Amino acid sequence: MDMFTLFAVKLIQVLIIAQVMLLTVSYLVYFERKISAWAQSRVGPNRVGPAGLLQPFADVLKLLLKEDIMPEKANKLVHIIAPIIALFVAFTTYAVIPIGPDITLFGLNIPLSVAPEIDMGILYVLALTSIGVYAITFSGWSSGSKYSLLGGIRSSAQMISYEISMGFAIAGVLLMAGSTLPTKIVELQSGWMWNAIVQPIGFIVFVVSAFAETNRLPFDLPEAEPELVGGFHTEYSSMKFAGFFLAEYANMIIASALIVTLYLGGWQIPYIETLGWAPEIVIPLQIGAFAFKLGALLFFFIWVRWSLPRFRYDQLMDLGWKVMFPLSLINIVWVAAIIMIFGIK
Amino acid sequence: MAKKKRMKDLTLWERIYLPEVAKGLSITLQNMFRPAFTMEYPEVKFMPQGSYRGRPVLVLEEHGGERCVACGLCSRVCPALAIEIQAGETDREKERYPEKFEINMLRCIFCGLCEEVCPEEAIVMSKDYELAFTKREDAIYGKDKLLVPVAELQDRIEFLRSFK
Amino acid sequence: MGKIVLDGNEVDFKQGQTIIEAAKDAGVEIPHFCWHPSLSVSGNCRVCLVEVEKMPKLAIACATQASEGMVVNTNSGKALEARRAVMEFLLINHPLDCPICDEAGECKLQDYTYDHSIGESRFTETKTNKDKRVQLGPHVMFDGDRCISCSRCIRFCDEIAGETELTFVKRGDRVTITTFPGKELDNPYSLNVVDICPVGALTSRDARFRARVWDMSHTNTICNGCSRGCNTEMWVRSNEIVRLVPRFNPDVNSYWMCDNGRLNTFRFVNAESRVDGPHVRREGKLTKVTWDEALGSISSEIKGINGKEIAFIGSPFATIEDNYILSKLAKSLHSKNIDMPEYIIPGSADDILIREDKTPNSTGAKLAGVVPQKDGLNLDGIMKAVKEKKIRVLFVMEEDIALLKPEYAEALKTIEFLFVMASNFNSTTEFANVVLPAATYAEKNGTWMNFQKRLQRIRPAVTTLDMDRSLDGLEMSRLDKFGTKWDRWGNYKKYDARPSWRILVELAGLMGDKMKFRMAEEVFDDAAKHIEELHGVTYDEIGESGFELTKKAVKV
Structure with missing residues (x-):
């Protein structure tokens, strides 16, 4: 592939993924409201369009038309940059996540991931999500409001704490795969050799940490409404608020995609290759499998939010340092033992 | 009531927390398949019982006059000072009547004290809950809006009598 | 003097007093309907039954004379039982129409039913x-x-x-x-x-x-109907005077007042003809202007005019403070022409309360200096001089002089500059160049002196635009206390008017005579300093029931 074709292909990929992300995010909000309604024996949005399906567009329009308020005591530059960072992190992370195996289209071999060749692979994800902390810390500090500041501080403490166990959990996966490339990790989980089954402790640690990293209930202390009004985004309005809002749901998708990739076999459908079907049938099925797994996880995210109460802050820290961190260490030992006994594949 | 459990009273199974999480999730999941309670308001309207305290109204007798004698007790007892009355003289048997009777619906808190204190059963809480206005002035209800025929208020009057 | 034992306490009584009177002096109220301190004893309501030791039956306290060593029980079991029985009898035929009845809230029967009745009827x-x-x-x-x-x-x-x-x-x-x-x-x-x-x-x-008693505020003030100066309570609702009620003062009016004073004297306060805001004559018409503009036009008109060409008309309806400032201003403008009209209707008096002098403050106004000075003109002289164009500027304070005599009205037609302070538009304001709205007696603090040379306080009961009920210490009803300006009852009519003395003080300030008075009390203190008869008298001394100057002479 020459440079130009590569560039064109990547551009098309980026555009598709970005559009799909945006659309998914807006419908994720719709489903969040629908699922919460179902869980509470309500109807949920049902006025805009059939069954309320156009509600996300109404929401977006409303946010666009709202007055953009800049607090008087805010640090203006940082205040504006914060939601941009949040959005940037949310969207760029997606570059390394494969949604299917390589395909051949118009004579070109195209990997179904924007940047499959990045050597650091998963580490890239870790690096970017760490930057995400800045978005929240910046927004909290720059708003010039005590609620925002407290929300920001809580958030950074929480994210740093859980990033450690998350990193160790990933270490288990990397040990197993012997590579940081997501495509490789997925390929190694063929059959039922899903990492979720092989290293269940690591899976649980990672899922819990993912909830904490995305600030979803039961870990949404940065924006705990009863105590902090809106937390770090108290002083945000209009599209700047929408930025955080988008980023939160985009992060949810990324977290789910990561869980699917690292623990649930990515696009793999167990033993489909034994059926001997043509790749024209298998690959769309595999992409569908990825989407299905992703959807199920997103549902799980929302479902948990409307079922569990929020942790107290000390409980959150206890859980992070006294439970998740040791568990992740145990997981590494466990994985190392497996590798020692069965040898690296 | 169940005895309050402390951290130290919890069994190991409970302390692991994950099973409890699963229990919680199963409850919400079950709920998702139950029918919704929601009443789709503008199309379907809530029909309150006699015990409902909607906006206060004045009883309009069958002969066309109000029951109210403008004694001023409702105005006096109103904790939100929503009621203003100007009495006047009539030739009717009860020589006093409200020349002006205004309730500021922005002030009204629907406590029903006016109804409770009324010696004539002349002001009662109706079932009307649709109270939207676009101007402060519109929120002041005069006699034209307050007088409601006694037949429409039968439910509430019966409810009040059953509790006397 | 003797002593009786009332409910276990020794109480003094004067010879000839009944038990109820002795108890009242001692601060014990024995319930009563028919007994009234100023009326003869009738003894028909029977609610004042008390137990007197060594008497075979209960006695009515209003008709039983107190005698030395009498032991009276107002709250013994027998007395209470009898009182309850009497209340039950009284209520047998009394209709239960308190919601309609206007007395509700100040009804003796209602109060006693709460205090002394068991609340049930057989x-x-x-x-x-x-x-x-x-x-x-x-x-x-x-x-x-x-x-x-x-x-x-x-x-x-x-x-x-x-x-x-x-x-x-x-x-x-x-x-x-x-x-x-x-x-x-x-x-x-x-x-x-x-x-x-x-x-x-x-x-x-x-x-x-017109109003429930509990919806009104009541202010202690004085009737302006004649020089008796009956003590009254002014009952106000929504900034409108609803009724005047006499207030007990044994030295002036006892418990009473006349119908004329009660019904007619306050009408002008809420009348349609009230002057609302300062008015200046422009192109033949009185036009509403700002205070600064109106006062400025007066001071520029007067500047450079000889004191001999200026005259002042005070008023026996205005307070001592108003008249005092008017005479002070006359002095500072070197004018000796100051006088006021009299309103005496011979033969109109009776020997109960009504006096021939129909003004509340003629003695006080004279005392305050509204009398022709040496070589100065009196009222008739002033008006003649106006006609002869010897007087070019005339100040009229709260008076309708054009109404007094046709020749006065004739004279006013030719005046160069007429400045009127008036509460209502009248026949004098028709000629005026500048009309400033004067606060009525119901809107200001001040002092009047009645025919007995008794100083009595009037107090504001109605607010004007630059007053605030709570900040200026006015009596407040429940609605005044809790209403906001967004409620209808908080949005009552307030006139843009000021007390005459304040208008004159501001005017004097513009003409270089800086008088530093902010309150009526300060004006009075200044007057007390400069007027011999008032030496040492203060508002506190006058109090609620007044202060007689003749008594002071004895005291000093």
Whole structure:
């Protein structure tokens, strides 16, 4: 592939993924409201369009038309940059996540991931999500409001704490795969050799940490409404608020995609290759499998939010340092033992 | 009531927390398949019982006059000072009547004290809950809006009598 | 002097006093309906029954003379039982129409029912029906059902008003009150029967149904109807005067006031003709302007005019403070022409309250300096000089001089500059170049002096635009306390008016004579400093019941 074709292909990929992300995010909000309604024996949005399906567009329009308020005591530059960072992190992370195996289209071999060749692979994800902390810390500090500041501080403490166990959990996966490339990790989980089954402790640690990293209930202390009004985004309005809002749901998708990739076999459908079907049938099925797994996880995210109460802050820290961190260490030992006994594949 | 459990009273199974999480999730999941309670308001309207305290109204007798004698007790007892009355003289048997009777619906808190204190059963809480206005002035209800025929208020009057 | 034992305490009594009087002096109230301190004893309501030791039966406290060593129990079991029985009897035929009755809230029967009744009646038969809505006279309505036949009103007409007009007719439970054939309740004090009626049987046609007592504020003030200066309470609702009620003052008016004072003297306060905001004549028409503009136009007009060409008319209706500042201003402008009209109607007086002098403050205004100075002109002289164009500028304070004599009106047509401070538009303001709105006696603090040389305080009961009920310490009703400006009752009419003395102080300031008065009390203190008769008198000394200057002379 020459440079130009590569560039064109990547551009098309980026555009598709970005559009799909945006659309998914807006419908994720719709489903969040629908699922919460179902869980509470309500109807949920049902006025805009059939069954309320156009509600996300109404929401977006409303946010666009709202007055953009800049607090008087805010640090203006940082205040504006914060939601941009949040959005940037949310969207760029997606570059390394494969949604299917390589395909051949118009004579070109195209990997179904924007940047499959990045050597650091998963580490890239870790690096970017760490930057995400800045978005929240910046927004909290720059708003010039005590609620925002407290929300920001809580958030950074929480994210740093859980990033450690998350990193160790990933270490288990990397040990197993012997590579940081997501495509490789997925390929190694063929059959039922899903990492979720092989290293269940690591899976649980990672899922819990993912909830904490995305600030979803039961870990949404940065924006705990009863105590902090809106937390770090108290002083945000209009599209700047929408930025955080988008980023939160985009992060949810990324977290789910990561869980699917690292623990649930990515696009793999167990033993489909034994059926001997043509790749024209298998690959769309595999992409569908990825989407299905992703959807199920997103549902799980929302479902948990409307079922569990929020942790107290000390409980959150206890859980992070006294439970998740040791568990992740145990997981590494466990994985190392497996590798020692069965040898690296 | 169940005895309050402390951290130290919890069994190991409970302390692991994950099973409890699963229990919680199963409850919400079950709920998702139950029918919704929601009443789709503008199309379907809530029909309150006699015990409902909607906006206060004045009883309009069958002969066309109000029951109210403008004694001023409702105005006096109103904790939100929503009621203003100007009495006047009539030739009717009860020589006093409200020349002006205004309730500021922005002030009204629907406590029903006016109804409770009324010696004539002349002001009662109706079932009307649709109270939207676009101007402060519109929120002041005069006699034209307050007088409601006694037949429409039968439910509430019966409810009040059953509790006397 | 002797001592009786009242409920276990030794209490002094004067010879000839009844038990109820002795108890009242000692601060113990024995319930009573028919007894009134200024009326004869009738003893028919029986609610004042008390137990007196060594008497075989209970005695009525209003008709039993106190004697040395008497032991009286007002709250013994027997007395209480008797009182409850009397209350039950009184309530047998009294209708339960408190919601309609105007007396509710200040009704003796209502109060005593709460205090001394068990709250139940064993009477199941139908109540008697008597005449309702009977017009006893031009001002008083009678409701026979409510009457408890205490006879206070009958005794008042006989003993105080001196005209026998009312009487009982029929007997037993059909007894009712009516006027004698061919007569009606039209004596000049007839409305006092409304005040003394312990129930709502007698009501004033004027104030009937206009406001509940608990919705009004009441302010202690003075009647402006004549130089008696009856002490009154002014009852106000939504910044409008609803009624005037006499206030007890043994030295001036006892418990009474005349119908004219009660009904007519305050009408101008809420009248349509009130001057609202300063007015200046432009192109022949009085136009509303700002205070600064109006005051500025006066001071620029007066500047450079010789004091001999300026004259001042004060008023016996204005306060001592107003008249004092007017005379002060006259002095600072070197004018000696200052006087005021008199309103004496010979033969109009009676020997109860009404005086010939129909103004509340003629003695006070004279004292304050509104009398022609040496070589100065009096009222007639001033008006003649106006006609002869010797006087070019005339100040008129709260007076309608054009109405007094036709030649005055004639003279005013030719005046160069007429400045009027008036509460209402009248025939004098028609000629005025500048009209400034003067606050009425119901809107300002001040002092009046009656014919006895007794200083009495008037207080604001109605607010003007630059006043605030709570900040300026006015009496407040419940609605005044809790209403906001967004409520209708908080949005009542307020006139843009100021006390005359304040207008004159501001004017003097513009003309270089800086008088530093912010309150009426400061003006009075200044007057007390400069006027010999007032030396040492303060507002505190005047208090609620007034201060007689002749007494001070004895005291000093």
